[in-house]
Amino acid sequence: MLIFVNRYFHPDHSATSQILSDLAFGLSARGHDVRVIASRLRYDASDDLLPAHEVIRGVEVFRVWTSRFGRGDLIGRAIDYVTFYLSAAWRLLRLARAGDIIIAETDPPMLSVIVAPIAYLRGALLVNWLQDLFPEVAQAVGLGRRQLPGLVYDLLHALRNASLRAAAMNVAVGKKMAERLSSLGVAADRIAVIPNWADAERIRPVAPKDNPLRKEWGLEGSFVVGYSGNLGRAHDYRAMLGAIERLSCGPSEAPTIRWLIVGGGALHEAFRRELRAKGLKGVLFAPYQPRERLSESLSAADVHLVCLRPDLEGSVVPSKFYGVAAAGRPTIFIGDLDGEIAQIVRRSDLGSVAPHGDGEELAAQISALALDPARCSDIGMKARRLCEEELDKRVALDLWERLLECLPARGVGAA
The missing domain is CATH 3.40.50.2000 (Glycogen Phosphorylase B;)
Incomplete structure (x- = not known):
């Protein structure tokens, strides 16, 4: 079973949701058993709650409770993140089984830190799907009007790096990101590059x-x-x-x-x-x-x-x-x-x-x-x-399918 974890999923239109929805639906159509753990929120409409449980195009979706402070305030956003971490972790603990592959995207940030110990406890394989690197992005652009102390960033780096090294695979969306992962001490055989994509059937040139x-x-x-x-x-x-x-x-x-x-x-x-x-x-x-x-x-x-x-x-x-x-x-x-x-x-x-x-x-x-x-x-x-x-999406699906098929051969906790 494949279990994706990300805060947003179809029908939400945010970037991580759209790319995840493409992959989840595509793999389901190819015969994979796919589950998704997400929140009930939409990126730009936090008052519009989505169903707590449904099956969409063969994908079983579990949407967990979170707070709804929104993106306007750093503290409120942090509370939204924490409540998603807790709710998603509880659902994942009940859902995951030995041999499952858990794919953690990067919304909210540091999601791999929450998912890694659960994957270990359940005997599942963890794949980190890295759309961006946090806390590097936060350090570069800041966190609204506030900035975290250096010691906090050091701790976040240490926790994140440990979760990357614990994963069976880390999927980077670009070659330069893969190079950055190598510089963080992630083994080369635990790094794969699969770029994001467009759906060439859906998006076509219009004169x-x-x-x-x-x-x-x-x-x-x-x-x-x-x-x-x-x-x-x-x-x-x-x-x-x-x-x-x-x-x-x-x-x-x-x-x-x-x-x-x-x-x-x-x-x-x-x-x-x-x-x-x-x-x-x-x-x-x-x-x-x-x-x-x-x-x-x-x-x-x-x-x-x-x-x-x-x-x-x-x-x-x-x-x-x-x-x-x-x-x-x-x-x-x-x-x-x-x-x-x-x-x-x-x-x-x-x-x-x-x-x-x-x-x-x-x-x-x-x-x-x-x-x-x-x-x-x-x-x-x-x-x-x-x-x-x-x-094209078709090319990316082929790459993802080949990657996932090779993972079980590594074994849980393989060095």
Whole structure:
């Protein structure tokens, strides 16, 4: 039996929920016995409680009680985490059996620390599925207005590292993350790299003339620069803001450039405030779109921006890149010029890379694509082809299935 543990699951739309839902449903469809332990909450609607127990597309879902303070306050968020840890641990203790494979995702943070001793007690195998590395991310971006003492971070590092070394396998979503795990003392044979993915069947390129959202949002006749998904503390809008300033006063013969920001996040409102303060126009904000409209939403832009703070390379991999590739659109990555996504973009000629915080260079790269629609189209076709061949959900499912089939041979507690 496969038991996934994560705070959010279908029908929630958060990033960890969507990627987990894809994997759980995909493995269930291939004949695996799949259970999920999650909370009853939705990421952006904590008052909307989901059923405590149900079977969805062959996956049995156990949703446990948690507090509902939400993300606005650090203390309330910490209480939400603790109550999920306790409730999920109790459910897992009753559910897990010898020989089961428990797959712990990373929401809430440090989930592996709670799951590892239960896996040991039950004779189950633990797989840590690392969407990010905590507490590294917290140390880099901070925790709201508060910061933890260094000794607390030292303790968190020690506990987390012990849970990584105790696992039968640690699945990193990028090569740089795998390198970081090796530097933490995790054995090479307990590290696997399986990148996140897009569903190439669900997300398809939509031509501008056939895209109802592009018309609904008033983007016809413009070259559209998109940013889709979370704009959080791991990202940085300074380069984007600088590029908007420079391109807002471009020559009259240049194509009309519009900006489409879809989603939310911790920096979302701050970005809007700075745009208003500078009197910058031509930026459209839209809410998160349902999965059934992602083809239209992602295809509404002619090029997409993906960014990551350079100090977070190896701790986070921006998964929005995969949806952009599925929609057949170029990517401009903003961040470490030798970062995980930067390397893919360069190697496969999927767009370009701009330095962190450099609005002038970003504006130049956007202008070059706006003036060369043929190149933009060619890059988009390459991105779609790479998605179908390497970044599609089907490819990831194959990798996960092979990994899980090999795990029992290791034996519980294998050295």
